[in-house]
Each structure stands twice: as C-alpha cells, then as structure tokens.
Amino acid sequence: xxxxxxxxxxxxxxxxxPCDKIYENxxxxxxxxxxxxxxxxxxxxxxxxxxxxxxxxQNAKNDEIVALTRALGEVTKIVGLSxxxxxxxxxxxxxxxxxxxxxxxxxHFHIIGGEPLGRMVSKK
Numbered sequence: 001x002x003x004x005x006x007x008x009x010x011x012x013x014x015x016x017x018p019c020d021k022i023y024e025n026x027x028x029x030x031x032x033x034x035x036x037x038x039x040x041x042x043x044x045x046x047x048x049x050x051x052x053x054x055x056x057x058q059n060a061k062n063d064e065i066v067a068l069t070r071a072l073g074e075v076t077k078i079v080g081l082s083x084x085x086x087x088x089x090x091x092x093x094x095x096x097x098x099x100x101x102x103x104x105x106x107x108h109f110h111i112i113g114g115e116p117l118g119r120m121v122s123k124k
Contacts, residue, residue: 003049009106023075027067030075039114040079050107052096081113091117
C-alpha cells in the first residue's frame with residue numbers, strides 16, 4: 001500500500017484541516033479525536049508519511065521512533081491518564097491494515113481512557 005498524501009492526517013499536518021492539538025514535537029503531533037470512543041480519546045501521529053506500523057518499523061529513522069515512543073508517554077501525562085499524573089489507566093490502540101481495522105492510511109495510535117474500558121476485544 002502506498003502512502004496517500006490526501007488522507008485526513010496528511011491534511012491536518014499541512015494545516016489544511018484544523019485540529020485540537022494536545023502535543024507536538026519535531027516528529028509527532030497529538031490531537032483530540034473528533035469522534036471520541038471514550039471520555040478521553042487522543043490520536044498520536046508521526047509527521048512522516050508512514051502508512052502503518054509495518055512501514056514505520058522498516059523505514060523510520062531512529063530519532064522518529066524515539067520521538068513517537070516518548071510522545072505516547074508524554075501525552076498520557078498531559079491528559080491525566082498516566083500513573084505519573086495520578087491517572088487510573090488507559091489503552092493504546094494501533095490498528096494496522098484492513099483486518100486490523102485501520103481506517104486512515106497514516107500510522108496513528110489512539111490513546112483512550114478516563115473511564116473503565118472493559119474487555120480489550122469482545123467475542124463475536
């Protein structure tokens with residue numbers, strides 16, 4: 001799958017579409033999800049053009065990998081979910097590919113919490 005430069009996250013990164021920014025560094029942007037699935041729902045995306053985790057793990061530079069990992073932890077502190085900020089917990093979700101439920105072809109992680117989330121996967 002090739003990277004689609006017209007996906008919604010690419011447009012947000014180019015500031016063509018606004019977002020409610022939570023955190024930003026040289027390699028990462030985090031913002032509130034416009035369709036939250038929990039009391040707190042934040043999206044964390046790399047600024048680089050990576051389709052999914054497979055693409056990122058194979059092609060990202062080490063500083064991009066470190067920046068994304070640190071940003072994930074920092075965002076949980078900022079929104080009050082981390083144990084460092086007296087939070088009660090949270091969930092990271094990274095969907096990869098069609099069977100994984102990925103809807104936007106730009107690597108992104110969901111951080112959700114602020115309430116009990118229940119089982120990770122419900123049985124069908």
